[in-house]
Amino acid sequence: MPLVVAGAGGDSGKTLVSLGLAAAWHQDGVEVQPFKKGPDYIDAAWLTRAAGRPARNLDEWIMGAEAVRQSFARHAATADVSLIEGNRGLFDGLDGTSTAALAKLLGAPVLLVVDVTKTTRTAAAFVVGCQALDPTVQIAGVVLNRVGGPRHLFEARSAIEAATGVPVLGAIPKLAGENLLPNRHLGLVPPEEHDRMGEVAQRLGAVLREHADLDAILEIARLPGTSGPPESGASVEETSIGTAAGRRVKVGLFSDSAFTFYYPENLEALREAGADLVPVSALEDERLPDVDLLYIGGGFPETHAPALSKNRSMLRSVRVAARDGLPIYAECGGLIYLSRSVLHEGRRFDLSGVLDVDVEVSRRPQGHGYVEAVADRDNPFFPRGTVLRGHEFHYSRIAPADPDGAGSGVDSSEWDLALDVRRGTGSRFGRDGLVAGNVYASWIHLHALGTPSWAPALVERARIGASGQTPCGSPTA
Numbered sequence: 001m002p003l004v005v006a007g008a009g010g011d012s013g014k015t016l017v018s019l020g021l022a023a024a025w026h027q028d029g030v031e032v033q034p035f036k037k038g039p040d041y042i043d044a045a046w047l048t049r050a051a052g053r054p055a056r057n058l059d060e061w062i063m064g065a066e067a068v069r070q071s072f073a074r075h076a077a078t079a080d081v082s083l084i085e086g087n088r089g090l091f092d093g094l095d096g097t098s099t100a101a102l103a104k105l106l107g108a109p110v111l112l113v114v115d116v117t118k119t120t121r122t123a124a125a126f127v128v129g130c131q132a133l134d135p136t137v138q139i140a141g142v143v144l145n146r147v148g149g150p151r152h153l154f155e156a157r158s159a160i161e162a163a164t165g166v167p168v169l170g171a172i173p174k175l176a177g178e179n180l181l182p183n184r185h186l187g188l189v190p191p192e193e194h195d196r197m198g199e200v201a202q203r204l205g206a207v208l209r210e211h212a213d214l215d216a217i218l219e220i221a222r223l224p225g226t227s228g229p230p231e232s233g234a235s236v237e238e239t240s241i242g243t244a245a246g247r248r249v250k251v252g253l254f255s256d257s258a259f260t261f262y263y264p265e266n267l268e269a270l271r272e273a274g275a276d277l278v279p280v281s282a283l284e285d286e287r288l289p290d291v292d293l294l295y296i297g298g299g300f301p302e303t304h305a306p307a308l309s310k311n312r313s314m315l316r317s318v319r320v321a322a323r324d325g326l327p328i329y330a331e332c333g334g335l336i337y338l339s340r341s342v343l344h345e346g347r348r349f350d351l352s353g354v355l356d357v358d359v360e361v362s363r364r365p366q367g368h369g370y371v372e373a374v375a376d377r378d379n380p381f382f383p384r385g386t387v388l389r390g391h392e393f394h395y396s397r398i399a400p401a402d403p404d405g406a407g408s409g410v411d412s413s414e415w416d417l418a419l420d421v422r423r424g425t426g427s428r429f430g431r432d433g434l435v436a437g438n439v440y441a442s443w444i445h446l447h448a449l450g451t452p453s454w455a456p457a458l459v460e461r462a463r464i465g466a467s468g469q470t471p472c473g474s475p476t477a
Contacts, residue, residue: 002035002072002082002108006099007115008126009089010238013145013172014113016045018085020208021217022050023201025081030218033079035072037102037255038087039370039391039445041261041298047085048304050201054264058084061097061370062389062450065105069208071079071265071449072106081166081221084108090130090137094370100137109140109220112168117146118158124159140220143170143212170212208301248274249462252291257277258308261298269448269455270295275462282337284308287317291329293462294318298445301351302344302361302396308337309349322354327380327438327461332394335359335434335441343399355434355441358399367392371424371444375472379418381457382470388419390446398427419444 005021015068018034025032034047034055039062047055056075058068073243076082086099093101103110112130116123122146131139147153157168164188208214251270253262259282267277271288278291283304288294303310309315320337322328336342340353343360371392382388419426419433419442426432426443432441432442438461448455457472 001221001223002076002106003217004037004084004099004103004106004110005113006086006088006090006103006107006110007113009092009354010114012089012115013143014086015210016172017111017113017143017170017208018043019046019050019081019201020204020212021214022047022083023205024208025083025218026050026052027202027205028214031080031325033076033082035075035082036087037084037091037099039393039447041263043085043087045260047083048468050204051083053079053393056265057263058102059097059447059450060102060105060188061094062391062447064450065251067449068105069100070301074471079432081218083221091133100134102198109138109223110409111141111143111217112139112166112221113143114160115145116148116152118148120152121159123156124163127160127164127166127385128226130188138234139164139166139328141169141217142166143172144168145172146174147171148174167216168214170208172207172211175207181256186316200243201450211349219223244446246274246463248276249459250278250290251275251458251462252280252288253277253280254294254296254334254337256281256283257299258282258301259297259299261331261333263447266446266448266455269452270458273455273457273459275459280313286311286313288314288326291326291460292465293329294321295458296328296330296336298332301333301336301402304344305342305344305347305349305351306329308402309351313351315352318352319354321435322352322439325438326464327465328354328440329381329458330441331445332443334390335443336396338439338441339398354439355436357434359396360399363395365393365395366397367394367425367443369393369424371421371426373419373421373424373426373432373444375418375433376420377416377418377435379433379472380438380440380461381472382418385462386453388446389450392426392443392445394425394443440450445466 005014005018022032022034034051036055036057038042038059044055060068086095091100114123153171181332193268203348232282278289281351330338336359338360339351339357341348341350371390373388416435417433418435421430421432446454
């Protein structure tokens with residue numbers, strides 16, 4: 001059975017508790033399969049480090065309920081316990097896709113993390129409210145976060161247990177002076193950029209070991225849920241991507257601290273569709289290896305812009321490859337890398353120049369949330385009519401044109417944008433998906449289980465190669 005760790009909202013402490021539980025159990029020899037509810041790369045990366053096995057994302061809006069159930073069943077089957085970190089508040093979410101809805105979909109008990117800063121009995125009112133709002137959600141335990149001391153703990157615990165019957169199984173004190181999980185504009189700093197990555201997991205495990213009843217929480221996680229996961233009509237094997245016939249292709253993958261946002265399922269789907277992945281460092285390698293396609297995922301190229309811009313040999317290699325027709329698929333950070341330049345914190349850095357646009361990083365989000373788009377113009381990867389569901393979360397935008405001609409932007413009328421964005425922000429005026437020959441770049445992050453045609457499309461385009469520059473037209477093309 002899975003255990004869902006949920007909270008009242010952002011910054012409630014659910015990530016700290018999730019990582020601490022995963023790390024402590026992993027240190028005790030328990031095989032923990034971590035999951036993250038919703039589209040999230042950074043929390044999932046930290047869960048991977050803490051548990052010692054890849055975390056998987058579960059999102060009903062992007063993937064659909066059946067794919068969520070199948071993904072959970074596939075990866076939980078080889079673990080002693082499964083741990084799901086929720087997102088936002090317990091009941092927050094779009095169209096019934098909250099953490100509570102996921103818990104019900106999987107029949108999983110919930111460990112509720114409650115921040116009790118400057119509150120005691122009112123914490124009990126919050127738990128009572130959660131129980132009343134949806135009695136079918138099984139709140140099996142509570143962990144208090146930012147507890148001020150013994151008296152504070154006594155009053156909050158007594159009130160919660162008396163009013164709800166739910167046991168308080170942990171009390172995390174205020175960790176004064178410890179910045180264990182530093183934040184940046186998209187959330188936590190990725191583990192690849194943390195200078196004490198190994199120490200953090202060990203310390204979080206020690207915190208939970210000292211301040212929570214690990215055995216009692218583990219027992220809850222191992223008990224059958226109130227209903228168990230709903231029966232599925234398809235087997236695990238039937239929902240896999242499957243290996244396509246044809247020659248295997250080499251897919252270059254930007255893989256370094258600047259580009260870390262890749263769902264494990266996306267890489268697995270590419271392999272199953274016929275690709276061999278070739279890691280490439282945009283920071284250190286001098287040129288692209290011999291590949292049939294380049295996949296540039298998301299990450300933080302803006303914070304690595306000085307080093308990326310300094311590696312002119314790689315920038316030139318990518319620019320020449322694109323000019324010669326190499327298929328390139330880029331998401332978010334990949335779009336930034338393919339631009340002419342990025343303006344970050346008052347400094348402009350030259351980049352590859354594959355796309356005739358410039359990017360600027362804002363202090364405020366420029367796109368945040370779920371995205372639904374339809375391919376309605378020719379492009380290298382998606383036939384017209386293809387519906388894409390994913391998410392975007394970026395502080396960057398394509399710079400607008402300067403009417404005096406001195407700026408770095410270009411007018412949107414000059415862009416070839418392949419997607420009609422029905423939900424979300426995109427690049428400009430409700431559109432996204434920049435296209436230049438065999439190059440496609442978008443702010444949208446896709447999940448292979450939500451877009452099953454994605455990996456086969458990339459592999460087929462890689463097989464066609466530079467000689468096949470005819471973009472996708474109708475779905476039957």
